[in-house]
Amino acid sequence: MRAITTAHSVVEASPGAKSVAGVLVALYALVAITPLVWIVLTSIKTPSDSIAYPPKIVSPLSLEGYCNLFTIRSRQDSQYIANLPTASGYCEQRARDRNMVIAGSSKTPGRLLNSVIIGFGSTFLAVFLGTLAAYAFSRFKVPLKDDLLFFILSTRFMPPIAVAIPIYLMYRQLGMTDTHVGMILLYTAVNVSLAVWLLKGFIDEIPREYEEAALVDGYTRLQAFVKTVLPQAATGIAATAVFCLIFAWNEYAFAVLLTSGVAQTMPPFIPFIIGEGGQDWPAVAAGTTLFVIPIVAFTILLRRHLLRGITFGAVRK
Amino acid sequence: MNEPTSTIDVTAPPLASVRPRSTTVVAGMSDRAIAWLFITPTIALLLAINIFPLVWTIRMSFTNFKANLGWMAYKSVGIANYVDILTDSDIWIAMQTTARFVFWSILFEVLLGFGLALLLNRRFRGHSFWTTVILLPMMLSPAVVGNFWTFLFQPQIGLFNYVVSFFSGVDPASFSMIGDVNLAPWTIVLVDTWMWTPYVMLICLAGLRSIPDYIYEAAEVDRASAWRRFWSITFPMVSPFLMLAVLFRAIENFKMFDLVNLLTNGGPGSLTETVSITLKRAAFEKWQTGWSSALAIILFLAVFAAANIYVKVLNKVKQR
Numbered sequence: 001m002r003a004i005t006t007a008h009s010v011v012e013a014s015p016g017a018k019s020v021a022g023v024l025v026a027l028y029a030l031v032a033i034t035p036l037v038w039i040v041l042t043s044i045k046t047p048s049d050s051i052a053y054p055p056k057i058v059s060p061l062s063l064e065g066y067c068n069l070f071t072i073r074s075r076q077d078s079q080y081i082a083n084l085p086t087a088s089g090y091c092e093q094r095a096r097d098r099n100m101v102i103a104g105s106s107k108t109p110g111r112l113l114n115s116v117i118i119g120f121g122s123t124f125l126a127v128f129l130g131t132l133a134a135y136a137f138s139r140f141k142v143p144l145k146d147d148l149l150f151f152i153l154s155t156r157f158m159p160p161i162a163v164a165i166p167i168y169l170m171y172r173q174l175g176m177t178d179t180h181v182g183m184i185l186l187y188t189a190v191n192v193s194l195a196v197w198l199l200k201g202f203i204d205e206i207p208r209e210y211e212e213a214a215l216v217d218g219y220t221r222l223q224a225f226v227k228t229v230l231p232q233a234a235t236g237i238a239a240t241a242v243f244c245l246i247f248a249w250n251e252y253a254f255a256v257l258l259t260s261g262v263a264q265t266m267p268p269f270i271p272f273i274i275g276e277g278g279q280d281w282p283a284v285a286a287g288t289t290l291f292v293i294p295i296v297a298f299t300i301l302l303r304r305h306l307l308r309g310i311t312f313g314a315v316r317k
Numbered sequence: 318m319n320e321p322t323s324t325i326d327v328t329a330p331p332l333a334s335v336r337p338r339s340t341t342v343v344a345g346m347s348d349r350a351i352a353w354l355f356i357t358p359t360i361a362l363l364l365a366i367n368i369f370p371l372v373w374t375i376r377m378s379f380t381n382f383k384a385n386l387g388w389m390a391y392k393s394v395g396i397a398n399y400v401d402i403l404t405d406s407d408i409w410i411a412m413q414t415t416a417r418f419v420f421w422s423i424l425f426e427v428l429l430g431f432g433l434a435l436l437l438n439r440r441f442r443g444h445s446f447w448t449t450v451i452l453l454p455m456m457l458s459p460a461v462v463g464n465f466w467t468f469l470f471q472p473q474i475g476l477f478n479y480v481v482s483f484f485s486g487v488d489p490a491s492f493s494m495i496g497d498v499n500l501a502p503w504t505i506v507l508v509d510t511w512m513w514t515p516y517v518m519l520i521c522l523a524g525l526r527s528i529p530d531y532i533y534e535a536a537e538v539d540r541a542s543a544w545r546r547f548w549s550i551t552f553p554m555v556s557p558f559l560m561l562a563v564l565f566r567a568i569e570n571f572k573m574f575d576l577v578n579l580l581t582n583g584g585p586g587s588l589t590e591t592v593s594i595t596l597k598r599a600a601f602e603k604w605q606t607g608w609s610s611a612l613a614i615i616l617f618l619a620v621f622a623a624a625n626i627y628v629k630v631l632n633k634v635k636q637r
Contacts, residue, residue, distance in 0.1 A: 013439035022441035028433060029450040032511060036453065038476050039465045051474040053489070129359045136355035140348055150628055152359065155367040157624040159572035161596045162613035165606065166370030166377070169384060189366035192359050221351055250458030252575045257601060267460030271467075271579065281468060288461050299456045303449050307523050310516060311561065314635045315523045 036292070043285035050281040065282025067091035069108050069273065069290075073100040107269070108287065115249060115265040115291075117180055122187035123244040129188070130195025131237060135225060137196065138203040139211075149197070153312060156193040160253035168258060180263050186254055191244040194312060198243065201313030202236025203229065239305040242298050249295065266291050371617070378611035385604040398611035407587075408595065408612070415591040417502065418577075419570045422509040423563055429510065430517025431559065435551075437518070438525045448522075455515045463579025466508050470494040501581050501589050508576060513569075517562045524558030525551070557634050564627045568620055592616060 013021065041057070042050050043066070049059040073095050084101070087093040095102050133152075137145060167186060168177070176182035206229060214224035230237075249266075256268040270291065273284045299306075307315050346354070378398055382391040402408050433451065437444050454462070469477040473490040482489035494504040528550065536546050574593035577583065583590035583598070590598075596616065600609035 013441075018439050018441035021436040021439040022443065022447075025433060025436050025441075025444070025447050025451070028429075029447045032454060032514075033450055035465060035469055035476075035511075036457075038469065042468070053474055053479070055474070055476050055479050129362065132355035133359040136352040140352040142352055142356065148356070148360070150625075152363065153628060154621060154624050155363050157568060157620050157627075158367060158371075159574075159593060159596075159613070159616050159620060161572070161574055161593050161600065162374070162617050163367065163370060165384075165600045165609060165613055166373045167366070168601075169606075170370055170373070185362070185366060189362050192362060196359060220346075221348055222346070246456065250456075250460070252458060252460040252579075256460075256578070257597070267458050270460055271464050284464065284468070288465055292457060292461060295456050295458075296453065299453060300449060303445075303452070306452065307519055310565075311520065311634075312631065314561075314631045315520065315558070 039285045039292075040289050043282055043289045045282055047280055047282055050285070051279065062094075062282070063090065064094045065280070065284075065286035066290075067094050068280055068283040069286045070106055071095070071102045072104045072106050073098075074103040075100050108273070111264055111266050111269040112290075114180070114263055115267075118183045118187060118263065118265055119245050119248040121180070121184040122191060122248045123241050125184065125188040126191035126195045126244045127199075127237060127241045129192050130199050130240065131230075131233070133192075133196045134199035134203050135229060138200050139208070149200075152193045152196050156190060161257070164254060164257045167254075171258065178259050178261060178263050183255070183259060183263050183265070186258070187248045187251065190251075190254075191247055194247070194309075195240050195244060197312040198240045198308060199233070199236060199313075201308060201316070202233050202240070206232045239302060239309070242302050243305075243309045246295060246298055374610045374613055377607050378614050380607045382607040382610075383604050384600075384606040391607070394607065398608045399615070401608065402612050402615060408592075411587075411590050411592045411595045414502070414589060415571060415573075415593075418505060418509075418573070418589075418591060419567055421503075421506045422513070422570055423566050425506065425510040426514045426517045426566060427559065427563060429514045430562070431521050431555075433514070433518045434521035434525055437522055448519075452515045452519065454512045457512070459512075459575035460579065462508065462512055463576050466580060467495065470504065495581055496585055498585055498588055501585060505577055505580055505589055508580060509570065509573070512576070513566060516566065517559075520558050520562040521555055524555035527558075528554045557630060561627070561630050561634055564623065564630060568623045568627065571623070572616065572620060 044061050044063065045056070045059050046062040046064055049056050049062075050065075052059075067090070071091060076099060078099055081096055081099055081101070084096075087096050092102055136142060137149060142148065171177045171179075171182050176185075210228040210232070211224045214228050215221065219227065251265070252267040255265045259265065259268065266287070270284065270287050273287050274280055302309065379393055379395060380391050381394045381398075437448060466477075469475045470493070472478055472493045475489070477494065478489040478492065481487060481492075492500065494500050494507075532550055532554075533546065536550060541549070572593055573591055574597065577589060577591050577594055578597070581589045583594040592612075593616075596609055596612050599605045599612065
């Protein structure tokens with residue numbers, strides 16, 4: 001796009017119009033981001049500060065929410081507490097202050113680990129399968145290509161609840177209810193449609209001449225794919241992987257209906273953090289903050305590819 | 318050995334000989350074999366995880382099967398489930414609830430999203446920073462969004478209630494965005510708009526940026542007014558993109574489950590019960606598996622029809 005510097009161009013907005021636009025957009029952005037900022041602030045408050053009225057914007061820093069997120073505490077009488085040796089760490093001390101002792105680790109680390117295992121497992125599978133299929137759709141004349149591509153995309157539109165009913169029954173028959181493998185396969189199936197469409201867009205942009213040169217040089221088609229296409233598609237593959245990871249990380253509907261313990265991920269678990277210690281909003285906020293940090297990082301990383309991601313590769317700029 | 322054509326033809330029927338005509342003569346596999354080897358795993362997975370269950374759902378939808386009673390004791394009931402659903406007044410109420418939610422959330426998302434895109438397109442200093450900030454809500458998990466808005470909506474202690482009371486003077490403990498019959502439907506619209514306005518904005522922005530400068534320059538030569546330029550250039554050129562965004566959001570919100578489940582769970586009563594919540598209650602709380610399978614099929618048909626239109630618009634936008 002060429003830059004226009006003339007003062008009265010219709011394409012370039014006037015400095016005044018730009019300032020107005022800047023102020024309005026910034027205003028919207030600040031209002032929109034407030035809930036998120038508020039959650040991060042709540043995670044570093046004490047439980048009583050978190051429910052103070054009027055709401056406290058600044059309050060003494062407390063990491064009690066993070067302590068409570070990862071530990072189970074039990075209440076003891078002050079006599080017992082007084083006879084204990086000195087508290088060994090920050091969290092132990094916070095618990096003592098409230099006449100409690102740390103009784104063990106909470107379910108949070110396990111749920112986070114489940115999210116990581118299921119997220120990376122399904123992402124790897126979806127991107128692997130998606131890259132192969134996208135290459136075939138991009139380079140070869142496949143019979144019924146458009147119908148197959150539509151079929152692949154249409155599976156992504158299925159209402160999760162409608163899919164969950166038979167999946168629930170099928171997994172029950174196969175003994176895959178609430179297992180990592182079951183969830184990985186399910187998320188792979190949802191993500192592979194996005195992966196195929198996105199990667200086809202990326203691979204379409206790689207000139208065929210490289211492969212043809214490789215073929216002329218005596219490489220087999222498979223070698224040409226591995227040696228010329230894969231390296232050039234690396235950015236696209238990485239972006240696709242991040243999209244798949246974000247989906248699997250964030251997914252709620254299937255997780256809440258099909259997992260309950262062993263394979264439960266963070267999203268269905270977060271609302272229950274509050275149940276473990278009454279009105280413990282800092283702990284909920286701490287769980288939310290930790291869960292959201294990778295997403296914020298990924299969003300910044302992906303911002304140039306976001307448009308592709310949300311339009312299945314159709315819109316590129 | 319390879320013709321300099323852009324596509325390698327693997328569909329050509331084999332001639333009299335056994336080997337297909339266009340097989341690349343290299344060690345290992347033919348192009349046709351590679352194409353199928355690469356595509357089959359994906360198709361197989363989708364058949365196993367999506368299509369097989371779908372066929373199963375269709376079969377169950379003609380029975381009175383209840384998943385909590387096991388495999389015995391169920392029999393075919395013909396189309397009774399479908400008749401029952403289409404004549405059930407509760408379903409029509411849920412459909413209307415869903416339609417109202419879809420309509421209002423998309424209206425607000427389009428107005429705000431298009432507006433923001435027009436402003437961002439003026440390319441003021443720092444516009445890409447603010448774009449990234451605005452995009453954040455749509456990247457979050459609905460679980461997280463539903464959960465922290467629940468916190469903000471707490472009467473008395475919630476930030477939302479405090480802000481409303483700060484500006485209007487209403488007692489922050491006097492209203493509950495989630496529990497009140499008049500407010501609960503708007504609560505869902507509000508949170509959905511907050512979360513998905515960036516989606517509409519991003520796609521509209523792409524539409525605006527796809528308009529070549531020379532069209533505006535020609536309009537300037539013709540002395541077209543700003544109003545005229547908007548309605549005869551900007552809007553028509555952006556409308557396929559807007560259509561893409563609206564269709565996708567409409568499909569997503571039509572089957573919306575997560576936000577509603579987390580914010581109100583259909584309540585108070587069944588006031589915000591969208592079709593997905595009805596389906597969840599029937600399938601996983603009342604265990605009417607046969608009946609809910611029929612409802613799932615009806616929902617799926619509606620979504621499938623809309624997805625068809627969506628892909629057509631998608632291909633139209635792609636060609637530009």
